[in-house]
């Protein structure tokens with residue numbers, strides 16, 4: 001089986017068969033698509049494309065790591081990624097309702113650019129929660145120093161809010 005790493009796929013030249021494409025995704029891929037808090041990317045995206053006349057069945061298997069920032073301690077967070085994303089592309093001039101997993105394109109389309117689809121699949125693969133895991137003993141793997149600074153800062157902020165509220169109360173009582 002032949003592997004290609006071209007983002008532009010000439011769909012007209014494909015036979016009814018299964019095709020594989022392998023893409024190495026790093027940070028430079030992301031600079032074309034601005035995305036916050038992604039500091040580094042090291043992903044293998046394997047696309048399996050099955051052509052069946054006017055219907056294309058696409059499966060993206062994503063594996064690797066993403067370096068982001070922990071939402072709790074703000075330290076670097078290396079997240080392992082292992083994700084599968086699936087969608088259909090249908091050639092059609094009279095598309096019925098657009099579904100979440102089916103894209104309709106005009107029947108005279110000769111090429112598709114899969115890079116936006118890869119980007120979308122990668123975004124779906126990133127967990128919503130960016131927080132360090134816990135070790136076997138149940139201790140958070142967050143940066144303890146930062147957490148200490150953060151918690152003292154939060155206490156201070158609570159005190160300020162509290163004293164402001166006292167001021168307001170005093171004014172009301174007077």
Ligand SMILES: [Zn+2]
Pocket residue numbers: 070071072073074075131132141142143
């Ligand atoms: Zn953390």
